Amino acid sequence: xxxxxxxxxxxxxxxxxxxxxxxxxxxxxxxxxxxxxxxxxxxxxxxxxxxxxxxxxxxxxxxxxxxxxxxxxxxxxxxxxxxxxxxxxxxxxxxxxxxxxxxxxxxxxxxxxxxxxxxxxxxxxxxxxxxxxxxxxxxxxxxxxxxxxxxxxxxxxxxxxxxxxxxxxxxxxxxxxxxxxxxxxxxxxxxxxxxxxxxxxxxxxxxxxxxxxxxxxxxxxxxxxxxxxxxxxxxxxxxxxxxxxxxxxxxxxxxxxxxxxxxxxxxxxxxxxxxxxxxxxxxxxxxxxxxxxxxxxxxxxxxxxxxxxxxxxxxxxxxxxxxxxxxxxxxxxxxxxxxxxxxxxxxxxxxxxxxxxxxxxxxxxxxxxxxxxxxxxxxxxxxxxxxxxxxxxxxxxxxxxxxxxxx
Amino acid sequence: xxxxxxxxxxxxxxxxxxxxxxxxxxxxxxxxxxxxxxxxxxxxxxxxxxxxxxxxxxxxxxxxxxxxxxxxxxxxxxxxxxxxxxxxxxxxxxxxxxxxxxxxxxxxxxxxxxxxxxxxxxxxxxxxxxxxxxxxxxxxxxxxxxxxxxxxxxxxxxxxxxxxxxxxxxxxxxxxxxxxxxxxxxxxxxxxxxxxxxxxxxxxxxxxxxxxxxxxxxxxxxxxxxxxxxxxxxxxxxxxxxxxxxxxxxxxxxxxxxxxxxxxxxxxxxxxxxxxxxxxxxxxxxxxxxxxxxxxxxxxxxxxxxxxxxxxxxxxxxxxxxxxxxxxxxxxxxxxxxxxxxxxxxxxxxxxxxxxxxxxxxxxxxxxxxxxxxxxxxxxxxxxxxxxxxxxxxxxxxxxxxxxxxxxxxxxxxxxxxxxxxxxxxxxxxxxxxxxxxxxxxxxxxxxxxxxxxxxxxxxxxxxxxxxxxxxxxxxxxxxxxxxxxxxx
Numbered sequence: 001x002x003x004x005x006x007x008x009x010x011x012x013x014x015x016x017x018x019x020x021x022x023x024x025x026x027x028x029x030x031x032x033x034x035x036x037x038x039x040x041x042x043x044x045x046x047x048x049x050x051x052x053x054x055x056x057x058x059x060x061x062x063x064x065x066x067x068x069x070x071x072x073x074x075x076x077x078x079x080x081x082x083x084x085x086x087x088x089x090x091x092x093x094x095x096x097x098x099x100x101x102x103x104x105x106x107x108x109x110x111x112x113x114x115x116x117x118x119x120x121x122x123x124x125x126x127x128x129x130x131x132x133x134x135x136x137x138x139x140x141x142x143x144x145x146x147x148x149x150x151x152x153x154x155x156x157x158x159x160x161x162x163x164x165x166x167x168x169x170x171x172x173x174x175x176x177x178x179x180x181x182x183x184x185x186x187x188x189x190x191x192x193x194x195x196x197x198x199x200x201x202x203x204x205x206x207x208x209x210x211x212x213x214x215x216x217x218x219x220x221x222x223x224x225x226x227x228x229x230x231x232x233x234x235x236x237x238x239x240x241x242x243x244x245x246x247x248x249x250x251x252x253x254x255x256x257x258x259x260x261x262x263x264x265x266x267x268x269x270x271x272x273x274x275x276x277x278x279x280x281x282x283x284x285x286x287x288x289x290x291x292x293x294x295x296x297x298x299x300x301x302x303x304x305x306x307x308x309x310x311x312x313x314x315x316x317x318x319x320x321x322x323x324x325x326x327x328x329x330x331x332x333x334x335x336x337x338x339x340x341x342x343x344x345x346x347x348x349x350x351x352x353x354x355x356x357x358x359x360x361x362x363x364x365x366x367x368x369x370x371x372x373x374x375x376x377x378x379x380x381x382x383x384x385x386x387x388x389x390x391x392x393x394x395x396x397x398x399x400x401x402x403x404x405x406x407x
Numbered sequence: 408x409x410x411x412x413x414x415x416x417x418x419x420x421x422x423x424x425x426x427x428x429x430x431x432x433x434x435x436x437x438x439x440x441x442x443x444x445x446x447x448x449x450x451x452x453x454x455x456x457x458x459x460x461x462x463x464x465x466x467x468x469x470x471x472x473x474x475x476x477x478x479x480x481x482x483x484x485x486x487x488x489x490x491x492x493x494x495x496x497x498x499x500x501x502x503x504x505x506x507x508x509x510x511x512x513x514x515x516x517x518x519x520x521x522x523x524x525x526x527x528x529x530x531x532x533x534x535x536x537x538x539x540x541x542x543x544x545x546x547x548x549x550x551x552x553x554x555x556x557x558x559x560x561x562x563x564x565x566x567x568x569x570x571x572x573x574x575x576x577x578x579x580x581x582x583x584x585x586x587x588x589x590x591x592x593x594x595x596x597x598x599x600x601x602x603x604x605x606x607x608x609x610x611x612x613x614x615x616x617x618x619x620x621x622x623x624x625x626x627x628x629x630x631x632x633x634x635x636x637x638x639x640x641x642x643x644x645x646x647x648x649x650x651x652x653x654x655x656x657x658x659x660x661x662x663x664x665x666x667x668x669x670x671x672x673x674x675x676x677x678x679x680x681x682x683x684x685x686x687x688x689x690x691x692x693x694x695x696x697x698x699x700x701x702x703x704x705x706x707x708x709x710x711x712x713x714x715x716x717x718x719x720x721x722x723x724x725x726x727x728x729x730x731x732x733x734x735x736x737x738x739x740x741x742x743x744x745x746x747x748x749x750x751x752x753x754x755x756x757x758x759x760x761x762x763x764x765x766x767x768x769x770x771x772x773x774x775x776x777x778x779x780x781x782x783x784x785x786x787x788x789x790x791x792x793x794x795x796x797x798x799x800x801x802x803x804x805x806x807x808x809x810x811x812x813x814x815x816x817x818x819x820x821x822x823x824x825x826x827x828x829x830x831x832x833x834x835x836x837x838x839x840x841x842x843x844x845x846x847x848x849x850x851x852x853x854x855x856x857x858x859x860x861x862x863x864x865x866x867x868x869x870x871x872x873x874x875x876x877x878x879x880x881x882x883x884x885x886x887x888x889x890x891x892x893x894x895x896x
Contacts, residue, residue, distance in 0.1 A: 021636050039659045047665045074508045090504045093667045101805045102654045102781045104495045109651040229425040244516035258454045259503050268465050275469045
């Protein structure tokens with residue numbers, strides 16, 4: 001019986017207008033996005049080639065990861081050059097987009113964005129009328145008048161509906177991934193493939209959350225128009241409201257100086273020490289040492305506060321599956337906030353190693369986190385959150401459907 | 408009759424679930440946004456005051472002439488519309504080691520979110536079944552069977568629907584405005600309230616546009632279920648896809664060479680290459696002086712040029728000063744040498760600066776071209792047009808950067824002549840005053856941030872606002888054409 005329900009659900013979806021429009025939209029978007037981000041990756045790679053430091057230059061720079069094609073995250077920030085000055089000061093190179101302010105006003109349209117925002121909406125649109133819609137047309141009453149049990153009908157609907165939604169998504173991603181990885185510029189090793197696999201798995205989990213939520217709303221309402229309204233507004237709350245407002249709220253809970261304030265303080269340290277050298281006869285080594293240690297103190301204090309800000313922000317935004325998914329996906333792809341923190345720690349260590357050396361310098365080495373490290377460093381918690389949301393929404397939908405009045 | 412249809416449309420919308428959900432959401436999100444952003448604004452303001460005080464305090468202790476330029480940085484206060492609109496998050500893009508990358512992952516939430524996402528979605532939810540729903544229920548046939556022209560019905564639906572749609576929006580705005588007006592930390596003057604009113608007007612243009620789009624789709628559909636899906640498809644394209652895709656597409660249509668590479672080139676021109684050129688010109692001066700002054704030049708050379716060229720011990724510096732004091736001919740040569748070496752370095756600086764400016768200018772031209780392509784492309788989406796209008800009108804958008812740079816330049820025109828005067832006065836008072844001496848500049852003109860005049864802002868936003876109005880007209884005409892041929896059975 002379960003099989004025929006699944007089959008009916010898939011066939012029903014395949015011939016619907018909803019299916020055609022959602023599939024056309026998501027396929028085009030995925031293909032365009034991956035192509036656009038691939039070209040962007042090529043530009044970043046070209047830039048990296050130009051900026052390769054010479055052996056006597058104290059410059060830390062990491063190559064862009066091919067996984068940034070799928071989830072750009074903070075890769076632009078990560079791939080800037082960090083030049084170590086003679087007094088230990090770190091000069092950060094500009095991002096390629098820094099000159100075009102338009103990039104700052106809009107969001108990067110990578111696969112992560114498409115899954116997080118657009119496909120999550122599509123998942124809800126697939127599920128919002130699965131129960132209430134069938135009730136309206138009267139087929140739900142007919143189905144239940146047979147010997148089919150409600151739990152089986154529910155599970156069949158979920159599996160059938162979700163398969164018909166997620167399979168085209170997989171095909172589109174697979175197709176565009178094959179096209180992109182055929183390029184000699186995209187060098188994916190085994191670890192990268194595993195990370196991409198994990199990313200797709202977490203995307204499916206994330207989409208399942210919204211699918212189950214749509215189903216839950218459908219089971220709680222009796223008209224598909226009401227179900228649609230509630231679905232759309234919950235989507236807006238979970239995808240935009242909680243993650244984005246939570247981030248601003250965190251800033252108010254953690255006392256942290258602005259970057260502008262730090263810049264003012266940093267330039268003052270420099271000028272003060274030069275003044276001391278000229279007017280009070282401090283020697284150069286002493287001055288340079290003072291500048292370095294004062295800057296170190298400033299950075300250490302800021303980084304402590306920033307780490308606290310990140311953890312508070314993550315704790316607040318975890319109420320939304322979109323935030324948990326963003327953190328998990330970007331960390332997996334090596335373009336997340338944890339990677340950024342790791343890189344900055346590595347740059348500081350490199351600075352301590354080379355700032356007072358001359359001649360040939362050791363090259364900067366940095367490896368992006370492995371899957372194991374990502375899962376250990378908060379990734380597993382985010383994955384568990386997605387699973388928990390899934391269970392919560394599915395179990396609630398199941399419970400609501402058991403009591404649903406089909407008349 | 409028109410008013411009867413309008414009030415009927417309004418009433419049926421108000422009694423609908425979507426109205427209640429929309430109202431509750433709008434009010435909750437607006438109030439939460441305004442409260443949190445106001446607190447953020449206060450923190451930013453405190454940080455701004457701290458920066459200004461830090462700078463003042465530092466200048467009172469360490470203002471030695473040669474480095475005053477590095478200490479006079481114009482500080483920008485947080486925009487007065489920060490409690491409503493964040494615009495471009497600055498923290499993430501300062502090019503500093505400590506950039507806060509969180510806004511890149513989670514773009515901030517503000518009034519723009521309420522209008523572009525919530526209100527546009529609500530507008531489409533109000534209008535997608537305005538025609539199809541009535542046809543399915545059979546009421547459209549009844550209405551048409553009366554002697555009311557179709558144009559009037561459509562107009563009444565538009566007016567009634569938009570009016571009912573604006574109720575939650577206006578209520579939430581009023582709540583936000585009330586919070587702003589009673590908060591002592593926010594001091595809005597007349598011009599700020601005028602900008603706020605214009606912002607509301609622009610928002611209404613944007614919201615009505617989406618209502619009309621939904622209405623248009625409805626007049627071309629037979630069923631509400633089809634209409635809503637088409638509406639959402641268009642909504643996703645216009646709000647979520649086009650504005651975000653266009654900057655990236657334009658970056659590939661019109662490429663800018665590596666910014667880092669250009670920065671390094673400029674740095675190399677103004678640093679290493681400038682020094683090489685300066686030394687080359689200086690050596691020419693040396694050669695010229697060697698032939699012109701002969702023996703006394705050799706003596707000057709043995710004294711390491713008294714510190715005027717290359718390294719020099721304090722003993723030789725002193726000996727040169729004593730020799731110049733005793734021998735007028737030697738003194739004339741030293742003065743001429745100083746003058747010529749200065750000229751050599753000035754020439755080297757000028758040549759290299761010109762080269763660097765050419766590269767920078769070339770880059771700026773290319774950047775402007777890319778920006779123009781991106782901006783023109785994004786204009787296909789009403790969302791981008793509205794964002795330009797809202798952010799530029801409130802001084803939180805792209806233009807605010809250029810305006811601040813202009814203000815900073817104007818301040819420079821006041822400050823640098825002042826500094827020159829101060830240095831001249833100090834040199835008159837104290838002959839030993841040199842580049843590393845302390846200079847009291849406590850009476851300097853201070854940088855004061857002035858809001859851009861409203862007229863200038865309006866001039867800049869009117870084309871984008873015009874596009875929004877045009878979208879309204881196009882959608883209304885299309886809806887009208889669709890409804891005229893609509894089969895009401």
